Amino acid sequence: MPIRIPPALKKNDLIAMVGPSGYIELKRTKDCVKTLQAWGYQVFVDQDTVGADSGNYFAGSDAIRAGHLQLALDNPAVKAILCARGGYGMSRIIDQLDFKAFKKSPKWVIGYSDITLLHLHLNSKVKVASLHAPMAAAFMSDQDTSYLSYLHKALKGNLSNYKFAPHPANRTGKVTGELIGGNLCLLAHSVGSVSEPDLKGKILFIEDVGEHFYTIDRYLWQLKRAGWLHKIAALLVGDFSSTKDTTRPFGKTMTEIIMDAIPSDLPVAFDIPVGHQSANIALKCGARHTLHIGKGAVTLKEQK
Numbered sequence: 001m002p003i004r005i006p007p008a009l010k011k012n013d014l015i016a017m018v019g020p021s022g023y024i025e026l027k028r029t030k031d032c033v034k035t036l037q038a039w040g041y042q043v044f045v046d047q048d049t050v051g052a053d054s055g056n057y058f059a060g061s062d063a064i065r066a067g068h069l070q071l072a073l074d075n076p077a078v079k080a081i082l083c084a085r086g087g088y089g090m091s092r093i094i095d096q097l098d099f100k101a102f103k104k105s106p107k108w109v110i111g112y113s114d115i116t117l118l119h120l121h122l123n124s125k126v127k128v129a130s131l132h133a134p135m136a137a138a139f140m141s142d143q144d145t146s147y148l149s150y151l152h153k154a155l156k157g158n159l160s161n162y163k164f165a166p167h168p169a170n171r172t173g174k175v176t177g178e179l180i181g182g183n184l185c186l187l188a189h190s191v192g193s194v195s196e197p198d199l200k201g202k203i204l205f206i207e208d209v210g211e212h213f214y215t216i217d218r219y220l221w222q223l224k225r226a227g228w229l230h231k232i233a234a235l236l237v238g239d240f241s242s243t244k245d246t247t248r249p250f251g252k253t254m255t256e257i258i259m260d261a262i263p264s265d266l267p268v269a270f271d272i273p274v275g276h277q278s279a280n281i282a283l284k285c286g287a288r289h290t291l292h293i294g295k296g297a298v299t300l301k302e303q304k
Contacts, residue, residue, distance in 0.1 A: 001127045003178065003286040006080075006106045008157025011040040013079040016072040017136065019049035019059030021114040022087020024136060026051025029084060032139035036082075039152055046072070050084045050136075058089050066093035074101040079108075080155065084136045086113025086183075094118060094195065099126045108155065111135050113209075113276065116182030119285045120190050123180055124197035129286035131155075132182055132205075132274070144278035151282040160284055160302040164272055166295060169255045173267025175233040176290045176303065179283060181205035188219040191226045199231040203291050203300075205283065207238030207275030213250035213257060216240065220261035234267040234291050236300075239275030267291070269298045 009015075015036055017029060029050055033043045045051075049059045049068045059065055072081045094117060106128040109118060112135065122130045133151045137143070154160065180197055181187065184206045190196045208216060223229055240254055252260065255270065262268060269291075273279035288303040 003123065003127055003129050004106050005129050005287060006108045009041060009079050009108075009155045012042055014042045014044060014077050015080045015082055016044045016046060016075070016078045017050055017082045017084050018046045018069050018072050019084040020065050020069045020093065020118070021059060021083070021089035022057060022085050023054060023059045024050060024085040028140060029136040031141050032082070032136040035139045035145075035148065044078070057087070059084070062092050062096070065089060066096040069093070070097055073097065073099065076105055081107060081109045082135065083109070083111030083115045086111060086115050086135065088114055090114045090117045091189065094121055102126065103128070110151070112280070113183050114186060116186035117190060117195055119182055120180070120187070120197050121195040123178070123286035125195065129284050131282055132285050133282035134280050138278070138280065147273070147278060147280055154282045154284060159304065160282070160287075160289070160300065162281060162300045164269065164298040164300070166297060167270035169259065169268070169270055170293055170298065171266065171268045172293050172295060173234060174290070174292045175203060175267060176288065177201045177203050177233045178286055179203045179205065179289045180285055181236070182207070182285070184208040184216065184219045185211070188222040191222060199228045201233050202231070203234050203236065203289060204228070204232045205236035205238055205272060205274060207240065209241040209276035210244070211240070212244045212246060213252065213254070214246060216243070216254070217250070217252075217257050217261070220258065224261050229262050229266070232266070234293070235262060235269075236272045236291070237268065237270045238272045239277050239279070241276045267293050269293045
């Protein structure tokens with residue numbers, strides 16, 4: 001079954017902001033609401049999961065988070081769902097979600113980090129594309145908000161067309177396939193679950209934050225042992241923010257860790273602006289793209 005692309009948003013369409021994972025303060029969402037309204041959209045903030053103090057790490061109990069995300073998935077008036085924050089919690093609720101109504105009337109689901117698991121599930125099981133893109137805190141006025149324009153373009157229905165600078169460790173190649181990926185920890189976490197995708201012929205992108213070198217190595221070897229890295233057509237390496245070493249050094253750089261795990265003939269491109277940083281472009285997970293890794297530039301173009 002081919003992947004369905006949700007329709008573009010129109011002026012005055014409704015975006016629902018829901019907290020399916022970790023807690024976020026309501027004040028950290030204010031600039032996001034203002035920006036989305038300035039783009040011409042109506043915004044509903046689900047204050048039972050956004051800004052509601054559950055007394056613990058989560059944006060509410062599992063039942064509340066799943067129930068309110070379900071309401072947004074089912075509501076035909078909602079044309080896009082912006083996940084307020086990642087963190088942790090999606091894996092606790094994803095098996096409670098029902099996508100029957102969503103399949104009949106798909107809409108963009110937006111987020112990254114912990115939301116990676118939802119992207120994988122939507123792309124592989126529900127067969128609907130989704131947006132790996134900035135969440136609420138990225139809209140705050142003290143942040144570099146220039147990369148939000150890519151999310152705006154995606155919501156308006158523009159086809160993605162990116163050009164990136166070359167990297168000395170890149171391996172050249174040209175492939176066309178569905179784009180899939182996200183947070184490396186969550187990708188490894190999906191292995192063996194109902195949300196695990198079929199990676200054959202896919203263009204995989206990865207990023208992560210706050211991990212030790214050895215845990216990144218562990219995640220990659222988990223994907224390698226699960227057959228992922230021999231099935232994909234190409235690899236895009238995003239930002240690995242705040243990477244840490246152990247007291248006794250791991251002994252390899254990030255580039256060396258990645259090159260050691262992937263097949264020797266796999267096309268790969270480094271320094272893609274995606275991850276836990278301001279430079280975080282919008283990527284349409286599940287949509288077909290043509291990736292060309294050349295010596296002078298890297299291009300990633302969405303196909304109609």
